[in-house]
Amino acid sequence: MGYVAVKGGTEAIENAAQFLTYETIKGASAPLKVEQIEEQLYLLVERVMGEGSLYAPELAALAIKQSAGDTFEASFMLRAYRTTKPRIGYSLPQSTKGMRVIRRISAAFKDIPGGQILGPTSDYTLRLLDFELMDDTDEKRKKLMKELFDGIDSIAPIPDSLPKVIEILRKDGLLVETVKSQKPQENSQNGIFDITRQSLAFPASRSAAMQTMARAETGGLLLLAYSNMRGYGDIHPTIGELRVGFLPVRIKHPHTGEPYTVGEVKVTEAEVIAKFAGKDGIAKFTLGYGLCFGHNETKAISMAVLDRAMQTEEPKMVSENQEFVLSHIDGIESMGFCNHYKLPHYITFQSDLDRLRKAQEKSEVESQKSGVKK
Amino acid sequence: MKQHYNFAFIDEGAKREIRRKILKAVAIPGYQVPFGSRELPIARGWGTGGIQITLSIIGPDDTLKVIDQGCDGSVNAVNIKKFVSAVTFVSTTTDTKEATVIQTRHRIPEEKMTEEQILILQVPYPEALRTVEPSEMETRRMHGEADYSRMWLYLYEDIVKFKEISIGARYPVMVNGRYIMDPSPIPRWDIPKLHMAETLYLFGAGREKRIYAIPPYTKVEPLEFEDFKFRVEDFKGMTCRRCGSADTFLDEIIDDATGRRMYFCSDTGHCDKVLETGGQTL
Numbered sequence: 001m002g003y004v005a006v007k008g009g010t011e012a013i014e015n016a017a018q019f020l021t022y023e024t025i026k027g028a029s030a031p032l033k034v035e036q037i038e039e040q041l042y043l044l045v046e047r048v049m050g051e052g053s054l055y056a057p058e059l060a061a062l063a064i065k066q067s068a069g070d071t072f073e074a075s076f077m078l079r080a081y082r083t084t085k086p087r088i089g090y091s092l093p094q095s096t097k098g099m100r101v102i103r104r105i106s107a108a109f110k111d112i113p114g115g116q117i118l119g120p121t122s123d124y125t126l127r128l129l130d131f132e133l134m135d136d137t138d139e140k141r142k143k144l145m146k147e148l149f150d151g152i153d154s155i156a157p158i159p160d161s162l163p164k165v166i167e168i169l170r171k172d173g174l175l176v177e178t179v180k181s182q183k184p185q186e187n188s189q190n191g192i193f194d195i196t197r198q199s200l201a202f203p204a205s206r207s208a209a210m211q212t213m214a215r216a217e218t219g220g221l222l223l224l225a226y227s228n229m230r231g232y233g234d235i236h237p238t239i240g241e242l243r244v245g246f247l248p249v250r251i252k253h254p255h256t257g258e259p260y261t262v263g264e265v266k267v268t269e270a271e272v273i274a275k276f277a278g279k280d281g282i283a284k285f286t287l288g289y290g291l292c293f294g295h296n297e298t299k300a301i302s303m304a305v306l307d308r309a310m311q312t313e314e315p316k317m318v319s320e321n322q323e324f325v326l327s328h329i330d331g332i333e334s335m336g337f338c339n340h341y342k343l344p345h346y347i348t349f350q351s352d353l354d355r356l357r358k359a360q361e362k363s364e365v366e367s368q369k370s371g372v373k374k
Numbered sequence: 375m376k377q378h379y380n381f382a383f384i385d386e387g388a389k390r391e392i393r394r395k396i397l398k399a400v401a402i403p404g405y406q407v408p409f410g411s412r413e414l415p416i417a418r419g420w421g422t423g424g425i426q427i428t429l430s431i432i433g434p435d436d437t438l439k440v441i442d443q444g445c446d447g448s449v450n451a452v453n454i455k456k457f458v459s460a461v462t463f464v465s466t467t468t469d470t471k472e473a474t475v476i477q478t479r480h481r482i483p484e485e486k487m488t489e490e491q492i493l494i495l496q497v498p499y500p501e502a503l504r505t506v507e508p509s510e511m512e513t514r515r516m517h518g519e520a521d522y523s524r525m526w527l528y529l530y531e532d533i534v535k536f537k538e539i540s541i542g543a544r545y546p547v548m549v550n551g552r553y554i555m556d557p558s559p560i561p562r563w564d565i566p567k568l569h570m571a572e573t574l575y576l577f578g579a580g581r582e583k584r585i586y587a588i589p590p591y592t593k594v595e596p597l598e599f600e601d602f603k604f605r606v607e608d609f610k611g612m613t614c615r616r617c618g619s620a621d622t623f624l625d626e627i628i629d630d631a632t633g634r635r636m637y638f639c640s641d642t643g644h645c646d647k648v649l650e651t652g653g654q655t656l
Contacts, residue, residue: 010452079413086385197391199408199583202511323509333581336418340498343420343450346443346625347480347640351542351561353626354607359536366537 024068037061046266046294047071051331052078053196053215055265055293072217072335079332087197092250092259096269096291098161101245103295106165108240108273114162119244120295165241166271169285176276176284202323209310209326213303214292217331224329225302228309228319235309237272237288237301244268244295268292270300274308286311382429383461388412392430392585396576399587404549405517406500411583414457421454421479423578424496427585428458428477431492431576438466439473444481444623444640451479468643480543482564484622484644487573489590495558497579500586502546502556522554525597533602545604548595549588557594563606563623568594614639617648 025031038045038061048060052075060078067073103119106112132140169175193208200208213221228235246264253260270290275283288308290300305319312320319325328334382389388410395409414422432438438458442451446468454477455466467473470483479496487493503513506524516522525546532540543559547568557568558577568575568588575588588594596604613620615636622644624637639645 010447010456013449013453076413076417077415080415083384083388083412083414084379086387194410196412197410199410201408202509323511327510332413333418336420336422337498337581338419339417340419343479344443344448345480345559347561347623348543348559350624350626350640351563351607353542355538355540355542358608359538359540362537 032065034058034061034065037064043295044069044071047218047296047299048074048078050293050296050299051075051215051217052082053293054078054082072331075217076332076335082196087194089251090192090194091262092252094247094250096243096247096267097164099243099245099247099267099269100160100264101158101162101243103244104162104241106239106241108165108238109168112165112241113168114159117158164271166273166287169240169273174285175273176286200326202326204322204326206307209307209322210289210291210303212326213290213306213329216299216303216329217334218296218299218302220329220331220334221302221306222298224319224325225305225309228305228317233309233317233319234312235272235274235288235305237274237305237308239301240271240273240287242268242270242297242300244297266294268294268296268300270297270304272301272304272308379461381434381462382432382458383414384412384426384429389430392426395585396427396431396587399576399585400574400589402553403589403592404553404555404586406584406586408583409585411580414580416454416457418581419498420450421477421496422580423582423585424477424479424494424580425454425458425578426580427494427576427578428475429461432458432462432464432475434462434464436464436474437472438464439468439470439476439643440466440478441476441481441483441641441643442479443625444483445642447642469647470643480559480561481623481640482560482567484639484641485647487571489572492574492576494576494578495560497556497558497577497582497584499544500556500577500579500582500584502544502554504556517553520552525554529597529599529602533599539598539602539604546597548597550592550594554597555586555588555594561607561623562596562604565594565596565604565606570594609637612637614645614648617645619645619648 038057041061041064044064045057045060048064048071049055049057051071052060052063054060056078059081060074063074063077067077101117101119103121104114104117106116166175191207193205193211195208195211200212204212227233229237244266246266248261249263249265250259250261252258268291272288272290273285274288276286286308288304288306288311290303290305290307292299292303306325309317309319310322310325315321380386384392392409395407399405399407411423412426414425416422416425428438438455439446440451440455440458442448445451458464459466470476470485470487473491475492475494476483476487477494477496482493501510501513503516503525506528507513507516516524529539532538543561544556545562545565547555547557547565549555557565570591570593571588572590574590577586579585598604607623609624612624614622614624616638619639622639622641625640627636627638628634629636639648
């Protein structure tokens with residue numbers, strides 16, 4: 001008899017977990033070291049740190065290993081780990097002018113103060129499979145490193161601080177200065193909303209919107225931003241500046257009260273410029289801003305486009321609707337809910353069946369009645 | 375590398391916040407209190423609201439029961455129970471009477487619960503008005519102004535279309551004459567158990583970040599019209615094939631071999647007890 005729901009669940013789920021482990025270890029290859037993931041799959045690690053909203057490269061690499069490379073699962077593990085840690089303080093605001101830049105470009109001006117710095121990017125590479133990598137060895141790597149650095153006497157260091165491209169526009173009065181006024185939030189820290197401690201209320205303050213997007217799922221953010229870029233919206237963005245680099249994390253020293261640097265984080269920052277017709281009839285530029293953990297340009301640009309889209313005064317498109325955007329971009333939430341439909345729904349289904357049968361019964365009775373009349 | 379977690383996993387500051395939000399929810403029956411929902415090692419949508427409430431109120435002396443679809447042995451119930459006992463070491467039970475804290479998905483136990491017990495329900499959609507209005511900003515306004523006309527209209531149109539209110543589970547209720555509330559996807563069968571109950575009911579929606587409550591002895595009325603009354607699921611003439619009960623919510627099972635329909639109690643703990651005692655429990 002097929003009545004399985006009474007018992008047997010415990011054993012079944014334990015076996016399923018073991019089966020999953022078996023799938024990753026059954027092959028003949030050497031065990032993947034966490035260190036290897038951290039160093040060689042660093043873009044993946046950084047994406048997971050961003051979506052998991054915990055800057056912990058080693059833990060992110062561990063999560064990737066444990067989840068067999070599933071970014072949703074890995075980010076989810078980091079988030080869950082985060083729950084066990086108390087909030088011990090807030091870092092101080094940090095201007096990105098002082099970013100230790102490894103890449104910095106502008107699509108708005110050919111020449112920018114400080115120069116365009118391409119840095120590590122795959123933008124202009126041909127996406128041809130490199131079959132050489134099929135046989136990657138220490139010797140090959142050593143040889144490559146030698147070729148890269150031999151004969152280079154000195155490298156001109158990148159300055160500690162580079163001027164921001166949008167400052168030029170700002171100086172010329174071409175940029176709209178005010179964004180939507182900040183709604184004061186209860187329990188806020190220096191006017192900054194903390195989405196990890198409070199649930200979002202709409203309309204959300206810009207700081208809450210920024211935090212929500214910074215830890216959004218890259219694909220989800222891209223989808224909404226792309227819908228706007230493509231035509232369901234009216235933002236025609238120009239990338240004023242895109243930066244990748246390291247920012248110091250500074251806190252107030254608990255005893256002296258002085259700013260104190262406790263570490264640094266790698267971030268990607270995007271500033272997009274879009275045209276805007278002001279109420280006074282004077283056309284100006286407005287700014288959309290994006291910043292996320294790690295090197296993730298797709299995410300930072302998408303975030304900047306959505307930040308700008310959500311400033312639209314009369315939202316019509318989904319990407320302009322703040323509640324719509326912010327409620328649907330979290331990967332951990334959407335993935336969890338999507339998958340929960342695999343759980344048993346016997347009760348609700350039984351209840352629906354009851355209603356459906358009753359409704360059918362009634363309509364049969366009705367049609368018989370009307371048949372008799374005719 | 376061994377990792378040790380705090381008692382009940384969540385850090386103490388967060389637990390305290392959740393308990394405060396529970397108190398607020400109890401003070402305003404049926405009102406959805408926003409809270410800073412934390413991520414758990416169990417996925418969003420899999421009961422994280424209920425689990426956060428359980429973890430925040432549970433103490434070492436508690437006895438925990440977890441059910442899903444009325445069943446203690448269902449995979450999700452097992453998983454949640456395993457997690458809570460791993461981080462709290464509390465004892466667990468399948469007996470409704472023995473439990474001090476019961477976490478549930480989609481059912482309220484058949485056995486009458488007491489003032490000494492708390493029932494925690496997992497909630498996927500905390501907003502009963504979501505059916506008629508997708509925007510949270512708007513539904514919060516509607517609740518604030520008790521502007522429920524669209525909900526009533528929805529029920530009316532349902533009757534026009536189907537000659538019945540076609541809502542199966544998740545039947546909207548009016549709590550304390552003030553807030554329309556989503557009772558979570560429990561069957562209509564369980565709705566009367568919410569009214570003037572001895573037990574505290576806590577509702578947790580982790581993904582949607584809301585907590586709400588029905589305190590003991592609160593008026594809870596399903597939405598209905600004078601000429602179209604609320605009705606529970608109809609199991610007339612059907613009995614549980616296992617324990618013989620004729621007064622419980624039944625699961626409909628299709629037999630592999632014969633293709634015939636059979637019925638079994640959805641509340642398996644209760645079914646076991648009836649079998650053991652020969653029907654002397656309720």
